[in-house]
Amino acid sequence: xxxxxxxxxxxxxxxxxxxxxxxxxxxxxxxxxxxxxxxxxxxxxxxxxxxxxxxxxxxxxxxxxxxxxxxxxxxxxxxxxxxxxxxxxxxxxxxxxxxxxxxxxxxxxxxxxxxxxxxxxxxxxxxxxxxxxxxxxxxxxxxxxxxxxxxxxxxxxxxxxxxxxxxxxxxxxxxxxxxxxxxxxxxxxxxxxxxxxxxxxxxxxxxxxxxxxxxxxxxxxxxxxxxxxxxxxxxxxxxxxxxxxxxxxxxxxxxxxxxxxxxxxxxxxxxxxxxxxxxxxxxxxxxxxxxxxxxxxxxxxxxxxxxxxxxxxxxxxxxxxxxxxxxxxx
Amino acid sequence: xxxxxxxxxxxxxxxxxxxxxxxxxxxxxxxxxxxxxxxxxxxxxxxxxxxxxxxxxxxxxxxxxxxxxxxxxxxxxxxxxxxxxxxxxxxxxxxxxxxxxxxxxxxxxxxxxxxxxxxxxxxxxxxxxxxxxxxxxxxxxxxxxxxxxxxxxxxxxxxxxxxxxxxxxxxxxxxxxxxxxx
Numbered sequence: 382x383x384x385x386x387x388x389x390x391x392x393x394x395x396x397x398x399x400x401x402x403x404x405x406x407x408x409x410x411x412x413x414x415x416x417x418x419x420x421x422x423x424x425x426x427x428x429x430x431x432x433x434x435x436x437x438x439x440x441x442x443x444x445x446x447x448x449x450x451x452x453x454x455x456x457x458x459x460x461x462x463x464x465x466x467x468x469x470x471x472x473x474x475x476x477x478x479x480x481x482x483x484x485x486x487x488x489x490x491x492x493x494x495x496x497x498x499x500x501x502x503x504x505x506x507x508x509x510x511x512x513x514x515x516x517x518x519x520x521x522x523x524x525x526x527x528x529x530x531x532x533x534x535x536x537x538x539x540x541x542x543x544x545x546x547x548x549x550x551x552x553x554x555x556x557x558x559x560x561x562x563x564x565x566x567x568x569x570x571x572x573x574x575x576x577x578x579x580x581x582x583x584x585x586x587x588x589x590x591x592x593x594x595x596x597x598x599x600x601x602x603x604x605x606x607x608x609x610x611x612x613x614x615x616x617x618x619x620x621x622x623x624x625x626x627x628x629x630x631x632x633x634x635x636x637x638x639x640x641x642x643x644x645x646x647x648x649x650x651x652x653x654x655x656x657x658x659x660x661x662x663x664x665x666x667x668x669x670x671x672x673x674x675x676x677x678x679x680x681x682x683x684x685x686x687x688x689x690x691x692x693x694x695x696x697x698x699x700x701x702x703x704x705x706x707x708x709x710x711x
Numbered sequence: 712x713x714x715x716x717x718x719x720x721x722x723x724x725x726x727x728x729x730x731x732x733x734x735x736x737x738x739x740x741x742x743x744x745x746x747x748x749x750x751x752x753x754x755x756x757x758x759x760x761x762x763x764x765x766x767x768x769x770x771x772x773x774x775x776x777x778x779x780x781x782x783x784x785x786x787x788x789x790x791x792x793x794x795x796x797x798x799x800x801x802x803x804x805x806x807x808x809x810x811x812x813x814x815x816x817x818x819x820x821x822x823x824x825x826x827x828x829x830x831x832x833x834x835x836x837x838x839x840x841x842x843x844x845x846x847x848x849x850x851x852x853x854x855x856x857x858x859x860x861x862x863x864x865x866x867x868x869x870x871x872x873x874x875x876x877x878x879x880x881x882x883x884x885x886x887x888x889x890x891x892x893x
Contacts, residue, residue, distance in 0.1 A: 412804075480763075480765065480767060480768070481767050481768050482767050483766065483767050483801075493825055494763065494765075494767070494768055494825065495768070495794060496792075496794070496824040496825055496832045496836075498822070502835065502836045505794075505805050505836070506805070507768070507794065507795075507803060507804075507805050508803070508804050508805075509769075509801050509802065509803050510801070510802045510803075510804070511800060511801065511802075512800050512802075517801070
């Protein structure tokens with residue numbers, strides 16, 4: 382289909398200015414269910430506790446049980462230390478479980494029960510929801526013997542630190558465990574992928590990335606807000622239309638055009654744009670914006686993050702997000 | 712646009728971009744054929760959900776009426792087991808795992824799973840699950856596109872989006888038959 386220009390409502394805005402009052406979308410991609418004009422987030426109703434089976438024997442991991450435990454604790458701490466959020470997950474010690482659990486939230490590196498094989502699957506997160514969409518249980522499972530797939534694939538080894546790079550299996554492709562863990566824990570708390578390149582919830586990341594971006598902070602602080610936020614934030618809303626019809630699933634993001642760093646008091650938070658996908662009627666709401674001046678851009682979700690990377694269309698019962706337009710900014 | 716430019720630069724500078732969530736290594740049709748015990752075309756005729764023996768994982772079982780066998784010895788029906796489903800008020804989700812609707816046709820790359828209950832599992836978590844549908848030209852087309860899946864290519868290639876593969880069914884069958892003969 383020939384690309385067409387689109388129109389964006391509320392093109393340029395300052396903090397906390399909602400220019401067009403429409404049905405809101407969110408400034409991140411949450412897990413949940415969309416119906417009619419409402420999206421219901423899936424979150425933990427109570428702070429979860431998590432346990433770890435730290436065994437690494439037999440897994441292609443460079444590190445000890447203490448190392449992998451440390452990596453997971455640090456990765457949870459990254460989220461819990463984010464500004465403007467009160468998200469909590471308590472470390473409840475070790476477990477001897479050897480497969481996913483429903484009575485504890487398990488992190489495991491040697492577990493079975495999920496049909497892992499050497500066919501290219503690195504890790505999965507199983508999440509259980511109750512009838513209201515609340516998260517009631519989650520298990521993060523690393524594939525102990527992943528490979529690059531195929532009949533002559535290379536083994537993949539998880540590394541746990543700068544000096545922890547000697548892999549049990551020769552000729553391994555190395556993968557930093559903390560990078561994967563930080564991202565997976567975002568899912569654990571109810572986040573889907575983000576289309577912001579530097580976000581930890583971006584589906585593709587550099588080999589080493591343990592810190593959160595402004596986009597990640599906006600996401601987690603909206604799901605689990607701090608009643609006394611360190612940095613008050615606002616929002617921008619609007620509507621994306623094509624030929625006077627709302628565009629579903631357009632990626633809209635607010636990018637600062639100043640050198641201000643409102644989260645400068647938090648050394649490990651990286652300044653990035655903060656994004657959203659539009660609702661079926663084309664409306665959007667970008668929240669979690671710290672005081673600054675922003676340029677708002679709408680682009681099709683056609684790479685590097687594509688429709689198959691997110692569940693937005695499925696959650697809304699739509700066949701796919703709309704990409705038959707070109708980028709426009711104000 | 713800015714995001715795309717940054718991303719292109721990023722992946723040009725680094726050797727590989729690991730990906731997350733349900734993370735898979737893309738497998739070719741030939742690789743899928745080689746590591747699968749069975750390759751069949753069939754139609755979903757029934758499905759049910761079931762806890763595993765320890766009541767900790769929900770599986771969805773789908774029975775397929777086999778219409779064609781391309782590899783292995785398949786009976787008239789096969790039962791395929793996948794992670795996830797809804798049972799007893801609990802919904803379990805695993806990114807990328809797509810359950811079938813009754814009546815859907817699929818070309819399936821299958822292998823035995825950990826549970827030896829007579830069922831088979833999809834090779835590569837979801838990569839071996841190709842839905843068969845009628846394309847715009849009237850020919851049967853297959854696709855294994857699945858939501859929320861990222862792909863990782865080792866070596867110098869950057870991470871690429873796993874959008875799955877789509878091709879004509881006839882072409883797919885030809886590639887499978889060649890792979891089986893090797």
